Amino acid sequence: MNLFRTKSIEQMRNMAASSGMVKSLNAFDLILLGIGCIIGTGIFVLTGVAAAKYAGPAVTISFVISGSACAFAALAYAEFASIVPSSGSAYTYTYASLGEFIAFLVGWNLILEYTVTASAVASGWSGYVTGLLQSAGIEISQALTRVPADGGIINLPAIFITLLLSFFLIHGTQGSTKLNRILVFVKLAAVFIFLLLAGPHVNTANWEPFMPFGFSGVAGGAAIVFFAYIGFDAVATSAEECKNPSHDLPIGIIGSLIVCTILYIVVAAVLTGIVPYTELNNPEPVAFALRYIGYNMGSALVGVGAIAGITTVLLVLLYGQARIFFAMSRDGMVPAKICKIHQRYRTPYIVTILGAIFVSAISGFAPIGLIAEMANIGTLSAFLVAAIGVLVLRVTKPDLPRTFCCPFVWVIAPLAVFSCGYLMCNLPWETWVRFIVWCAIGCAIYFGYSYQHSILGKKDALENKVQPNTD
Numbered sequence: 435m436n437l438f439r440t441k442s443i444e445q446m447r448n449m450a451a452s453s454g455m456v457k458s459l460n461a462f463d464l465i466l467l468g469i470g471c472i473i474g475t476g477i478f479v480l481t482g483v484a485a486a487k488y489a490g491p492a493v494t495i496s497f498v499i500s501g502s503a504c505a506f507a508a509l510a511y512a513e514f515a516s517i518v519p520s521s522g523s524a525y526t527y528t529y530a531s532l533g534e535f536i537a538f539l540v541g542w543n544l545i546l547e548y549t550v551t552a553s554a555v556a557s558g559w560s561g562y563v564t565g566l567l568q569s570a571g572i573e574i575s576q577a578l579t580r581v582p583a584d585g586g587i588i589n590l591p592a593i594f595i596t597l598l599l600s601f602f603l604i605h606g607t608q609g610s611t612k613l614n615r616i617l618v619f620v621k622l623a624a625v626f627i628f629l630l631l632a633g634p635h636v637n638t639a640n641w642e643p644f645m646p647f648g649f650s651g652v653a654g655g656a657a658i659v660f661f662a663y664i665g666f667d668a669v670a671t672s673a674e675e676c677k678n679p680s681h682d683l684p685i686g687i688i689g690s691l692i693v694c695t696i697l698y699i700v701v702a703a704v705l706t707g708i709v710p711y712t713e714l715n716n717p718e719p720v721a722f723a724l725r726y727i728g729y730n731m732g733s734a735l736v737g738v739g740a741i742a743g744i745t746t747v748l749l750v751l752l753y754g755q756a757r758i759f760f761a762m763s764r765d766g767m768v769p770a771k772i773c774k775i776h777q778r779y780r781t782p783y784i785v786t787i788l789g790a791i792f793v794s795a796i797s798g799f800a801p802i803g804l805i806a807e808m809a810n811i812g813t814l815s816a817f818l819v820a821a822i823g824v825l826v827l828r829v830t831k832p833d834l835p836r837t838f839c840c841p842f843v844w845v846i847a848p849l850a851v852f853s854c855g856y857l858m859c860n861l862p863w864e865t866w867v868r869f870i871v872w873c874a875i876g877c878a879i880y881f882g883y884s885y886q887h888s889i890l891g892k893k894d895a896l897e898n899k900v901q902p903n904t905d
Contacts, residue, residue, distance in 0.1 A: 438533030439890045441765070443834065446520045446530060449764065455674050456780045458608045461682040461689075463615075467750055468669045468690020470614045473621060473697060474747030476662020478740040479558040481702050482719025489655030490646040491706040494699050496655035497662075501695040503857055504663040506850035507817035508691050509840045510824040512684035515670055516838040517827070519679030522761030523670035523754075524816040524823075529765070531823035531830075534891075538884055540819050541762045542876035543812035547664065548755035549789065551809040552748055553796035556592035557581075559744040560797075563591050565718045566737040569730070583801040592797035599749045600790035603756065604776065604783045614749055617742040624739015625697060628720055629704060631732045636707035646711070650860075657810060657860040662698060664813045665747065666691050668754035671761075684838040752789060759785035766888040767880075811861055811869045814854045821850035 459467070485493040514527040522529075525541035564579045580586025602610050645652060669686045673679045705714065709723045716722055720740060724733035760782040763773030776783040824840060825847050840846055885891050 436894060437535035437885075439894070440531065440533050441529045441890060443518055443530050443831075446518050446526060449520065455775065455782075456606075456608065457675055457677050459611065459672055459676045459682070460678075461685040463611055464669050464672065464676065464682055464686025465689040465693070466615055466618050467611070467672060468666050468686055469622075469693060470618045470746035471665025471668045471750035471754070472663060472690060472694040472747075473618075473625070474555060474558075474665075474743045476659060477625065477698060477701050478562065478718070478720050478743060480659055480662055481698075481705055482714030482716060482722075484655040484659045485702070485706050485711040485719075486713070486715035488647060488658055489652045490643065490711045491641040491703075492645045492652045493655050493659065493706060493711075494702045495652050496659050497695070497698045497702055499653070499656035499853075500660040500663055500857070501691075501698065503656075503660065503814075503817075503850065503853035504666065504691060505695075506846050506853055507821055508666055508687050509846050510821045510843075510850055511666070511670055511817075512687050512838050513824050513836060513840040513843070514820065514827075515673065515683035515687065516680045516836050517834055519673045519676065519683070520761070521671055521674045521757040523667050523758070524820040525758060526761055527820050528823050531826045532819065534885075534888060535880065536819060538762075538767055538880045539873060539876055540816050541758060541767065542873070542879075543815050544667075544758045545755070545762075546812035546872055547667075547809050547816065548751055548758060549792050550796060550812075551664065552596070552751040552755060552789075552793045553592075553800065554809065555744055555748045555751060556596050556793060556797035557589060559595050559741065559748060560589050560591035562718050562721070562737055562740045562744060565721060566734065566741065569734055569737070581799050581801055589798045593794040595745065595748060596752070596790055596794045596797060599745070599752055600786055603749070603753055604779060604781055604786050606779045606781060610749060610753065614746050617746040617749075621739045621743025621746065624736045624743065625701060627732060627739065628724065628736050629700065631724060631729050632704050632708050632727065635727045636704055638707065640707050640710055653856070653860040657857045659698075660810050660814065660857055663691070663694070664809070665694075665750060667813065667816070668750045671754040671757035674757075680837045752786070752793065755789045755793075756782050756786040759789060766891065767884040769887075811858055811865050812872075814858045815869075818851050818854040818858075821847045821854070 481493065484496060489496045518526055518530055520526045525537055525544055528540045529537035560579060564574060567574060576585065577587040578590045581589050602613060666687050669690065670683060673683060676682050705719060705723055709726050721733045721737040724736055760773050762768050763770055763785065772784045772788065773782060774784055828843060
């Protein structure tokens, strides 16, 4: 079996050019797309969880470690994006460099990443909306806002926002981009309001002990908050809707990551400086922190900004999920019927609907902690493989035109592999078990369907059929 057959870059470029999707995004749109997906649940939800359960005030170091791992991976991504301007991000990059079987597993794990991450974000959105309504004196039954594991029946707000944003995405990327711009500016304003109000109240005594769980806790926190950074991958999935992907994608990937890393570190430091880390394990830690120091109105404003911010994250994640599905479907890895482009809106509407159904089911009934850990291991594995792939292409195809070259690639790419592998090792063993089971299911699908039905599989079958029998 030819498990490592690769798809030609020229073929990928031709398929991208004829996809039928509207090319409307520029470099600024891509930076906002990245910020829209990175700044959200990480700042407004997971910062508190990681501080309370894993790292304490040293969660700032956790963000530095995760940000460094992402920076290494982002540089490799940026080089790939300049070579292969096609939807699919790491899945597409791996198909061009390491072969079909590994590419399928990467794509399978990216589906895991986007589906469960979107589910976690929808859960975070529900927590903030519920908290804001309670601040306004409006009580909603916990049976309708909590999953069964938390004592409820169904998380209805999470399902509602997922279906609403999927409706917007089906109706066109350009309109969704405008919505993302508005909400990104709202949530950045909320972050700066928090820093302005909370900054003067920082009490350095709250930073003691700085590492209550030791460095192992910091590393565990880094593995958890890595969830906060994975949005830059969504920028890479937008390649076929970019005006100049080989130039604009690297700018969008690296630019959004730099801005967001700085904001994460500053917010984490202020948050743990005004509230004891032991009290931050709640679904709205930033708004809670402002209430803690007496800014009820500021808390409400930040709550609104957080809702806007988390909304953009969910919007971009649902967008990216559909593009991964679309790329795999177009290659024959999953049934090709689901990669249809809507005749009027020019969007992959069937995969968007399917994604919305999966995300709604998970966010409506599964706990957020489990979701975040599953998302992280799928993403880390994809980043690790992409970093290896960029080295392989440097050896096998050194003359490919690259509008962006990863600097010191023989240092940066191995660092990406090491750092992503290290973070994977710090995830709970239960997460590894679920990851292995997920990969096993993927292998069954690949060997049972994808190997024969992929475009390259059909090509191999045709070539074998026309070859003369030499027996």
